Structure formats: structure tokens, C-alpha cells
Amino acid sequence: MTNKDLLKIAHQHGTPVYVYDAESIRLQYEKLTSSFHSHTRFFYAAKALTNINILKYIESLGAGLDCVSINEVRLGLRAGFTNDRILFTPNCVDLKEIEDAMELKVHINIDNISILEQFGNRYGSSYPIFIRINPHIYAGGNHKISTGHIDSKFGISIHQLRHIERVMKSTNLLVEGLHMHTGSEIKDPDVFLQGLEIMFELAEHFPDLKYLDMGSGFKIPYQEGDLETDVKTLGKKVEKALSAYQKETGKKFQLWFEPGKFLVGNSGHFLVKANVIKQTTATVFCGINSGFNHLIRPMFYDSYHLIENLSNPRGAQRIYTVVGNICETDTFAWDRKLNEVRESDVLVFRNAGAYGFEMSSNFNSRLKPAEVLFLDGKAHLIRKRDEFEDLLRNQIEIL
Known part of the structure; x- marks a missing residue:
């Protein structure tokens, strides 16, 4: 499975999405x-x-x-x-x-x-x-x-x-x-x-x-x-x-x-989109459309995931702190070198097959991502992305 395949999956199925090879x-x-x-x-x-x-x-x-x-x-x-x-x-x-x-x-x-x-x-x-x-x-x-x-x-x-x-x-x-x-x-x-x-x-x-x-x-x-x-x-x-x-x-x-x-660890690729590039007095944040509600391993036990910019692979390298979009401190990587990230670029977290989706949640009432299996040269959707109604599926309204 190539980076070109991953970009195609991101455009076809949206982000965030887990892809397994x-x-x-x-x-x-x-x-x-x-x-x-x-x-x-x-x-x-x-x-x-x-x-x-x-x-x-x-x-x-x-x-x-x-x-x-x-x-x-x-x-x-x-x-x-x-x-x-x-x-x-x-x-x-x-x-x-x-x-x-x-x-x-x-x-x-x-x-x-x-x-x-x-x-x-x-x-x-x-x-x-x-x-x-x-x-x-x-x-x-x-x-x-x-x-x-x-x-x-x-x-x-x-x-x-x-x-x-x-x-x-x-x-x-x-x-x-x-x-x-x-x-x-x-x-x-x-x-x-x-x-x-x-x-x-x-x-x-x-x-x-x-x-x-x-x-x-x-x-x-x-x-x-x-x-x-x-x-x-x-x-x-x-x-x-x-x-x-x-x-x-x-x-x-x-x-x-x-x-x-x-x-399954190496087989997994977690695709996300860069929402915002935020410059502060000390740091350049790359804020993505995910958080530890989708990939908790970096926050839970300091795991390292290689992050790459699929949309701009030849861009000049800059240093970013990659963070999520939930209302908690959800830092995926501090001071990480990435090819220049522009808003809407697709990034990939490597080695995300194990304990990624499996430990995901709906924290902040965010929707769980889709899953795709790349098999015999084709991308197959194997889990639909959550929809709003999934958040209420097992709730019982009494008021």
C-alpha cells in the first residue's frame, strides 16, 4: 500500500480514518x-x-x-x-x-x-x-x-x-x-x-x-x-x-x-486532516481533526508514532507540535519535524493498527472514525464513521 493509496482513501472516505494493510x-x-x-x-x-x-x-x-x-x-x-x-x-x-x-x-x-x-x-x-x-x-x-x-x-x-x-x-x-x-x-x-x-x-x-x-x-x-x-x-x-x-x-x-x-501494529495507518496552523510566541501548533478520543496511546503511555505529511511530501521541513481538537491537552507530538503543513493537508500516523481504534471513545461527543481494509489492491470500508444518532443510540430520554 502506497502513500498515493492512502491519499485516495482519505479523499474517498474522509478523515479521520484508520486504514489497515x-x-x-x-x-x-x-x-x-x-x-x-x-x-x-x-x-x-x-x-x-x-x-x-x-x-x-x-x-x-x-x-x-x-x-x-x-x-x-x-x-x-x-x-x-x-x-x-x-x-x-x-x-x-x-x-x-x-x-x-x-x-x-x-x-x-x-x-x-x-x-x-x-x-x-x-x-x-x-x-x-x-x-x-x-x-x-x-x-x-x-x-x-x-x-x-x-x-x-x-x-x-x-x-x-x-x-x-x-x-x-x-x-x-x-x-x-x-x-x-x-x-x-x-x-x-x-x-x-x-x-x-x-x-x-x-x-x-x-x-x-x-x-x-x-x-x-x-x-x-x-x-x-x-x-x-x-x-x-x-x-x-x-x-x-x-x-x-x-x-x-x-x-x-x-x-x-x-x-x-x-x-497488526505496522499494518495500521491513521489518516487525519490539519485543521489549523497556530503560531504562538513559543510554538507552532498543527491542530488536527482528531484527538486522544481516537488515538490515546501517546497520552496514555507516551507511545511514539511517526507522523508524515502525505499532501506535501517535498515541502521544507518545519517544527510543529501536533495537537488534537478536543477540550483537553491532547498532544500527539512535541517539536516534531514535518514537511511544511498547510491547513487541510492530510497527515498519517504510522504503526496505528494496534490499540488505536480499539481504545477509541466518543469523548467530547465526537464521532468515532471509519475503518478501511486494503486487501488485494483495493480499499474496502469495514466500519462506517459514526453519525450523530449513534451518540444517542442507547440513551433513554425521560424528560
Whole structure:
């Protein structure tokens, strides 16, 4: 997909609009599958982007689906994923949501002692489960997206193993999988090897184990000089570790990973229009027709998105602070070099496929943007832009 294609989409569908390149998603998935042995399976982390067309496309590539809510499970089934290719890993939900997932016959991952005991007392060994372990490995980028540290709400601490064993023994639980996820944007492949070694130690306590799920956290580059997780090196190291373990113990497990941002992050392009160029005594603001109601990542955890001027790519470079149009401080970039921006120029935010639209809102009663999938050389509208009536759709007027 070229910049010319993006400009055409902006003119055809208006801005703001999210555009996803299917070819980019396919290449990222093939990068993973070619880097690991055939006994490794990949489950797309749906929370990154759940448009039904994206789910259908990823299903067609052969991936499974990692879900964190019961509605993501339902979306996955509707998109064509079979129940054996869906893993449900909720957090801080009650037993009812677990039971809803049981009715849909998907893999279930339990991440706290309370639900483990309730589930075991009610269902025993009648339904096999995964257990999510907190390995106390601090990994990932911003602290807001690190999930394996000691203060994390996710998973059951490795130091609570004896408690898990007591629940298993007293309720006859059937544990077929162990899961851990330490965070996002992990640059060092050895972090995964550290987690795998912990998994090997824990495996001795679970006689019916079939699956080891390492979560994900593969990093993608956002700006020049950024590193991407070296999945080829990781694949070789993981294969070596699994082979050594199998030779030593005679046990063989299927290994799972849950890439989300790694698959869809680079595929996404967020197109906006420059509304105003505002010169102050200290700064030149480029005010666009969006805000953190559409792309919250820069404000939420200081994420970087490359911004380019598609309308004036050869213009002289000037320094702008790019801000939004909502009634909050919503700064996307401070003192960023851009080719000269004129009012009505179309700008693009790169690497906007993951957690962009998915975290959007109607704050300030602004309308959510449209979504477009670029597939087989054609742009397909896959979500209409909100209309005014959408703001009132579920409101009940009593006055």
C-alpha cells in the first residue's frame, strides 16, 4: 500500500480514518510461522484490534485467537475460529463469565486462586483448564504495560504453587496448560527463555500438561533506530531448549504464543486532516481533526508514532507540535519535524493498527472514525464513521 493509496482513501472516505494493510498482517504472521518449529502455535491477541473483518482475515491465515472477554470469544466464533482454536484468558471476572466460555467449549485460562477454587469445587476434572502464572519477571516497555512483575494483578504467583496443588488435589482439577505473559515490547529474546525455564520447573507439578503458553510481548519498531524482537533467534533458542528438555525428561509440549501488536501494529495507518496552523510566541501548533478520543496511546503511555505529511511530501521541513481538537491537552507530538503543513493537508500516523481504534471513545461527543481494509489492491470500508444518532443510540430520554 502506497502513500498515493492512502491519499485516495482519505479523499474517498474522509478523515479521520484508520486504514489497515492486509499484506502487512500476512507478512508478519509468516515471519512468525517460519521462525518456529511446527509444534508452535500462534493465537492472535484479539484485544489489539477486533474488527470482524480483521478477525476473519487472521483466521484465514491459520492462527488461533486469544480472548480476554466473553464477547471477544463470541466475535472469534462468528469470524470462523473453531472453539479448539480459541483461548479465553479473562482477568478479574466472576465465575459466570467462565461458565459462559465453557458453554462455548473454548480453552479456559484461570488466573486467580479464588476462581480456581470455585471452578474446581463445582466442575472438578470435567473440564480441562489452563492456569496463568505470574513469574515475577519484570519485562516490557512502559510500566503500564508490564504484567509479570510482583505487583501485577495478572496471574497466580509462582510462590503460590503449593496452594494451587492443594486446590488441584482437593477438587481433582485437570490442568492441561500453563500460561505466563510478562509484558509488551520485549526486546531481549532471553526474557522468553527465562520464562520457559520457569515453565519447565513448574511442569513437574502438573502431570496432565499438554501446552505451555508464553504469551507475547514481541516488539515492533516505531521510529528509526528502534529494534524489533528477533523472532528468528528466539525460535532457534526455544527449539534448542525444548529439545533439551524433551531429551532429559521424555516429555513433549506444544508451545503457544499470543502475538497482537506484532501482527497488526505496522499494518495500521491513521489518516487525519490539519485543521489549523497556530503560531504562538513559543510554538507552532498543527491542530488536527482528531484527538486522544481516537488515538490515546501517546497520552496514555507516551507511545511514539511517526507522523508524515502525505499532501506535501517535498515541502521544507518545519517544527510543529501536533495537537488534537478536543477540550483537553491532547498532544500527539512535541517539536516534531514535518514537511511544511498547510491547513487541510492530510497527515498519517504510522504503526496505528494496534490499540488505536480499539481504545477509541466518543469523548467530547465526537464521532468515532471509519475503518478501511486494503486487501488485494483495493480499499474496502469495514466500519462506517459514526453519525450523530449513534451518540444517542442507547440513551433513554425521560424528560
